[in-house]
Amino acid sequence: MNFAKMHGLGNDFMVLDGVTHNVYINPEQIRGWADRHRGVGFDQMLVIEPPYDPDLDFHYRIFNADGSEVAQCGNGARCLAIFAKRKGLTNKNHIKVSTKAGKMTLHVERDGRVTVEMGVPQFAPDQIPFRANKEEQTYLLRENDQTLMFAAMSLGNPHCVLEVDSIASASVAETGALLATHERFPEGVNVGFVEYLDRSHIKLRVYERGVGETLACGSGACAAAVLGMRQGKLDEQVEVELPGGKLTIRWQPGQTVRMTGPVEYVFDGYLKHER
Numbered sequence: 056m057n058f059a060k061m062h063g064l065g066n067d068f069m070v071l072d073g074v075t076h077n078v079y080i081n082p083e084q085i086r087g088w089a090d091r092h093r094g095v096g097f098d099q100m101l102v103i104e105p106p107y108d109p110d111l112d113f114h115y116r117i118f119n120a121d122g123s124e125v126a127q128c129g130n131g132a133r134c135l136a137i138f139a140k141r142k143g144l145t146n147k148n149h150i151k152v153s154t155k156a157g158k159m160t161l162h163v164e165r166d167g168r169v170t171v172e173m174g175v176p177q178f179a180p181d182q183i184p185f186r187a188n189k190e191e192q193t194y195l196l197r198e199n200d201q202t203l204m205f206a207a208m209s210l211g212n213p214h215c216v217l218e219v220d221s222i223a224s225a226s227v228a229e230t231g232a233l234l235a236t237h238e239r240f241p242e243g244v245n246v247g248f249v250e251y252l253d254r255s256h257i258k259l260r261v262y263e264r265g266v267g268e269t270l271a272c273g274s275g276a277c278a279a280a281v282l283g284m285r286q287g288k289l290d291e292q293v294e295v296e297l298p299g300g301k302l303t304i305r306w307q308p309g310q311t312v313r314m315t316g317p318v319e320y321v322f323d324g325y326l327k328h329e330r
């Protein structure tokens with residue numbers, strides 16, 4: 056089975072062509088291939104498939120390293136656009152795809168970066184989903200001997216974002232693991248830690264559901280920017296500095312979030328794969 060290894064700011068992917076071939080995978084295989092010592096090694100697996108809808112170009116499926124299937128991956132969407140063009144699956148520069156979350160458009164820019172229309176953010180607790188009595192700008196959660204304050208939303212996948220004075224000293228692993236599996240997030244959650252530099256620049260680290268901390272999280276960058284804008288702390292275009300590099304996020308209330316960033320195509324691989 057052929058695959059491509061790609062990344063967006065170090066958030067790395069094993070990409071499979073499910074358009075030209077039938078791809079048969081299961082969670083146990085995904086976990087094995089995700090292993091960075093015994094397998095290929097990746098944060099997520101992406102599978103591009105034929106569209107379900109005639110006015111779309113492709114459908115795409117996303118699997119975390121733990122084998123869980125999810126509905127949104129911003130860095131992955133950028134890589135998918137470049138993969139589809141490199142493999143000759145399309146010659147378009149504006150590619151319409153669907154995921155479990157809905158429809159997105161991928162715009163391949165002249166400089167090789169890709170802009171993704173990520174969809175309209177959802178803030179209602181039952182849309183995230185997050186167990187809360189009503190929608191708030193920020194929520195408080197008491198756990199052990201600490202009180203955590205965060206904002207929360209969905210972009211087809213759930214995000215909560217905590218403001219910290221310095222992301223360098225943020226307890227990403229501990230607090231990330233605690234929130235990512237907390238009962239008040241019945242489907243889990245991606246946990247962002249944001250440091251505000253000014254009204255158009257933030258620093259961000261993300262503990263991803265189903266993976267752990269990654270070098271970058273596209274939907275997490277969108278969530279941190281949108282939640283900051285919504286709290287009046289950020290302007291409508293924000294540069295998000297992640298450990299792996301920078302993304303540009305643009306949003307206005309009621310509109311789709313737009314994320315722009317780079318893509319790297321690292322290598323083509325082949326896996327001897329018995330079904």
Ligand SMILES: N[C@H](CCC[C@H](N)C(=O)O)C(=O)O
Pocket residue numbers: 066098099119125126127128129130131212213245263264265266271272273274275
């Ligand atoms: N871990 C995420 C999926 C991948 C998101 C991230 N890699 C991105 O670039 O958006 C989740 O379980 O919702």
